[in-house]
Amino acid sequence: MAKRVPDTLYVCRTCPREQWRGGVAAGEGERFAQAVRAALAASPLASQVDLLVLHCLGGCPKPCNAALTGAGKVLLRFNRLGEGDVTALLELAALFRASSDGEIADRLPPGLKDRLALRLPAEIARG
Numbered sequence: 001m002a003k004r005v006p007d008t009l010y011v012c013r014t015c016p017r018e019q020w021r022g023g024v025a026a027g028e029g030e031r032f033a034q035a036v037r038a039a040l041a042a043s044p045l046a047s048q049v050d051l052l053v054l055h056c057l058g059g060c061p062k063p064c065n066a067a068l069t070g071a072g073k074v075l076l077r078f079n080r081l082g083e084g085d086v087t088a089l090l091e092l093a094a095l096f097r098a099s100s101d102g103e104i105a106d107r108l109p110p111g112l113k114d115r116l117a118l119r120l121p122a123e124i125a126r127g
C-alpha cells in the first residue's frame, strides 16, 4: 500500500497585522500558532498533517487565519480564529485528512461554519 503524503495546515503567526481593524489583541496569531502546534503534536494527526507557521496567509483584515491543503485537494482558508478554536481546527484537519479531495465545506465543525473565507480548487492550490 502506498504511503500517503501528509496534508499541510498553515497558520499565520503575524495576525493581527492591522490591529486597528481586526479588534484582536497583538500577538494573538503567535499564541494561536503555538496552541495549534502543541495540540497537533499531541494528536493522532501528528504524523498525517504537517504544520507550517507563516507570516501571512492573505487574510489580514480578518485575523487570525489558518488554511488546509494536500496533494490533489482544494485549499480551504478560515479566518477570525483564536486559541479557543484549536479543537475545532483539529476536527477539521481530521475531516480533511479523511477526504480524498478536501471538499468538506458541507461538513465543517459547528464552530467553523461561518469562518470559511477562501476555497481554491486543487489545480490552483498546488500550482
Ligand code: FES
Pocket (backbone or CB within 6 Å): 012, 013, 014, 015, 016, 017, 029, 055, 056, 057, 058, 059, 060, 063, 064, 065
Ligand atoms: S498577517 Fe495574518 S493573514 Fe496576513
